[in-house]
Amino acid sequence: MKNTLIFIVLVLLISTNITAQNTEIDSTTVVGLSEVIVINKANLKNRKLVKPLSSIDDYLEESNKVTMIKRGNYAWEASINNMLSERLSITIDGMQIFGACTDKMDPITSYVDVSNLSEVKITSGQQGAENGSTIGGSIDLKLQKNGFDKEEFNAGIDLGYEGNSNARIASAEVNYSNSKFFANVDGIHRKSDNYFAGGDEEVLFSQFEKFNISGVAGIKTGKNSVLIGSVIYDKATNVGYPALTMDVSLAEALIASISFEIDSISETINKWETKVYYNTITHIMDDTKRPDVPVHMDMPGWSDTFGFYSKMYAKKDKHNFLFNFNGYYNKSLAEMTMYPNDPNENLMFMLTWPDVRTFYTGLYGEDYFSIGNNKALKFTARFGVQNATIADDFGLNSLRIFYPNLEDSKTWFTFNLSSQFEVAIQKTKLLFNIGYGERAPSVTEAYGFYLYNSFDNYDYIGNPYLKNEKSLELNISAKRTTKKLTLGAEVSGFYISDYIIGITDPDLIGMTIGADGVRIYEALDYATILNTNVTASYQLFPSWRLIGMVGYNLGNDYNGNNLPLISPFTYKTALHFKKNLFDADINLDGAGKQTNYSSYFGENETESYAIINASASYNFYFGSQKLYVKAGVENIFDTNYSTYADWNNIPRMGRNCYVNISYLIR
Template sequence: MKSFKLSAEAALKRLKVIVLWLVVMSVNTTVAQFNNSIIVVDSLTPVSLKEVVVIGQSLSTKNILQHKLLSGVENYLESMPSVGMVKRGAYAWEPTINNMNTERINVTIDGMKIFGACTDKMDPITSYVEVSNLAKAEVSNGQQGSSIGNTIGGSMNLVIDKSELGTDIQKLSIESGFETNNQLRIIGADASVANKRYFFDIDAMHRKAENYRAGSGEEILYSQYSKYNISLNGGVYLSNNSSLSTSLIYDRANDIGYPALPMDVSLAKATIASIAYQQKKLGAFTDWESKLYFNNITHIMDDSKRPDVPIRMDMPGYSDTFGAYSQLNLFKFKHHFSFKWDAFLNNSYAEMTMYPNNSYEKAMFMLTWPEVMSLDTGLFIGDTYKLKSGSLQFNARINAHQNTIQSEVGLSSLQIFFPELSKTQIRMLSSLSMVYQLRFTNWDHSFGLGLGSRAPSVSEAYGFYLFNSFDNHDYIGNPLLENESSLEATFSSTYRSNSSKVKLHGSFFHMPNYIIGTVDSSLSKMTFGADGVKRYENLDYARLYSLGAEFELKQGENFKTKSSISYHRAIDSEGENLPFIAPIEYNFEGQFRYRGYQFIASVQGAGTQIHYNSQYGEDQTASYTILNTSLSKRVYLGANQLHIRFGAENLLDTYYTTYSDWNNIPRMGRTLFLNLSYQL
């Protein structure tokens, strides 16, 4: 929305800057996705393998790839080929990369580490930002994402949308949206001022939705939500060479229903703040940036609206993170080096109080996250070396990771299961990867190899009786887990011409010491109605394969199609299926432009889930196909412009659920939407 304020020239200028940046700084092939045309890139330029989805700018660019302008952040992310979403309702979807979820991926906001405060993953980081906060999201596969931290599956960095210092802008815009299915109301506004010395941005957005209805009309109880978000950015030049900038996001959601879970959330709140110093040149180095940041997350669960819970519970969770990083680049001969130091300190605390229906019995109290302090510091070095036709990229990272159980009660509770357990555990984590890229006029190929490792998450290592409603087990953390590691191989081949693009890509992950919960029948359950207790253990290994193809075709200036198909398969060392792995999925989209109107129609679907595992609570998910469509028009009113978009999602009102819907919660049925953006 921010950039909706941009005039057409400014938008074009920004587009040019981005394209230039792409070509010069070797950013990525998805520029094709950004400006919606297929580009043959200079064959001597190395191309980064990141996938990028433009979020803020999508309002001002003429070619919008999203059906809805005011989609949630998750809808934008979900449009990326390697990103999936685990859904527990209409709000706060959990992103996955390469079918790997929160523990195995690294999600940051402008490079800042943030950890959710929910023991049940009701609050992924992506739920604490709005589309008005973000310029774009960058996703890297596997170890290619190691510049922002240790990871197995990949990384996702959400880039905050800020005005550029040195530009001359004064803008104001308002946005509004409505959807029929769940009576979703969206209202937002933002303003920016920038000149040669400073810039200042402010934006605010509010969403409120009632229960949604699945295909064919069934009302999904407890699927309502309401959210406010406000953000401020500011920056000032200190000299010709240096600047200081700051950013603040405050996000607050209330009365959020999670229809797939036995509990809801009364409050999910985040304050995300940072201050950064930038210097263009430092001796032979360039683009020096140092940032200090802090974020605070509060998450309060609530079962007061559920009529039939066996026992009432209070479950608040808190997560605070302080962090810093400093990074710079060096261009020397044919090398482009990047160096980064980063560190964070996180404190995670969650508790549970159970109130028996019989008021004579005492309430029971447990620390579900025993005030775990995680201290992590790392060094990253990357080098891209230009070859005659292509490039060779190396990335290396090393981290020291320390966890301390600060609560004595928490420590002694865990010592029941692990008598030898000490207060502090220290781990060393590392990542090493290389990518060989071959580039020709119409073709490029890349081959990558990587090695990586990750520490167990707070839940995996220190969680105490965390109930998982998917497989109906209580989970106990295991602080003695080995680091999970991975060995990966990736390839991609892309053909581009002025009117078409074909891309084939694949990846293979071999993951020794794969961490997953396994049944421990010697332990007794805590949760009423649970089937038993699982403890996190290291499997010998697990393997994940994926294959995908993408096609783009352009006919003239006005017609374009995009389609993709993907396949994933994952098994453990015993040959058993891993949970939450996608069946064959496909997507086809056609875009047609005529006299300022833009029409989009898309078909999305998946095959029957053949490989599932009932030990993890899965059953077979049926195949489905849905149809979406939208029409938009930009109206110029003097110097102002109004962008109107309306359309339908799940036009045929199909009842469906996917492999990644928690407890088979059905997706939304037909919804009609109207989005308006007015730019002054």
């Protein structure tokens, strides 16, 4: 069955004459090395593959550049170009936020919801350095805001149900705007029980509950100036992580900002925007619901960030400039208290993040200009200074066990540069990009203290003497668009020197009961990562469209060993039908066997899989009211499978029937 399906996909792809990659899978558009995923309700018609009440994670997974690493059914971690959070710049409307979990249970994307956002911009490699230094790329989650164009009032309600996990989702929003003022208020609540993998296998500890409320308001302060304030409050409780040894009893975030924008300042300066922001995150881990816990632990974490940016768009002759001066101050603190079973033994207390204060400031500039004959050039540069200070003496002294001469403060300088050449030859657009980027080590990599990693079963200790990680990258992409057919291909290669990864120290003994030992973050000479993908979209008949994607990736260290969490061969294909207000699609997702796995980092050979999903939707209009109904079945054949991106091979969801209803009144 599986082989037949793979064969059908390949035939379909070959028959559409695929030579190469990067198509918009409907709700995404491609701009250079960026991809924009539309979430906003007003653009409902652009959404086909995803249900309106999908999580942000599902939306992100639509992108060809992104894979989500799953530790359960909630708070997946995004990877771009096969690189995870430390190597990416992830922001909310340009704001820096840092998770408060030492085990990566709370990626930034888990603190917003679809009700807050209008779109997500995903950018590959050094082209994504606008908001911060990066190696793999960037994700910027853009908040939904009305404009001042016209007087408008609308309100909406969304309801969703997922049969597999008995998930109930409800969201409501109210939006108002006139020529002087706008306000958007929304809230969403999600509650899900355990899900079932294929063959009715219950995945214990996969439940979650989440509540999110947000408000954005803007006021015109002059003919061309605007003041905008935004607040998001997000609270997740009782979140299970089946792939980990602990769950989360509370993950809470408050994210606030005020910005001031001036348009059309002069002939040269088009727009100048300045924002100040603050966010605070509390993360409480919980092992009290797990049976057979050898030692009960309390592991809370906190992360607070103050920041600003000031962005200017300018135009002079053929040149389009963007400057972004930004900075932040982050405080990361995490504790671990172990309660021995024998009440006569002492409690053990550690600071797993020793109250690290990170101060970063940087300047970004870009220039995009045409050089005639359908040719354009783009140059970008970012320079940053990052200082980290350990504010807690107990934490500093703990790290001095390993690094006796450790100073409490250290500074890194980072550079990110890229240049891009694009040319359009008739219906084909070619893009060449070369980039160089650096990043400083993360708090965990520099100062983490006995952080248990359930993937490879080692305790990890940070290394404050790590140098910057440096990456040289090359991207080539081609896209050909004709009336019926869009074909794209993309190849990107990364040569990363001083690649930061954990290496076993045989002299140290693990703290976690049952761990295999201790690993220290070290810099490998270099590592290489290669990503390729080919996409195609073909208009079969006026109402029928066929799309397809294949991707292949490789990642090795300087000794030729495989890097962990590198995607095997993957493919997607979908057939869409659209007529008037009706939409339907059937799609196939799959991957080949993971042959290039890393046993050193706890991976094994993950089997190939293929699953089929189908959905249908209809728009109803009654005067000023609109009702959108979407229903579908995911994993129709109830396949029991896991992918390379599933932490400790936890199986994915089996068959799931769902329905989403959106109601909007103007």
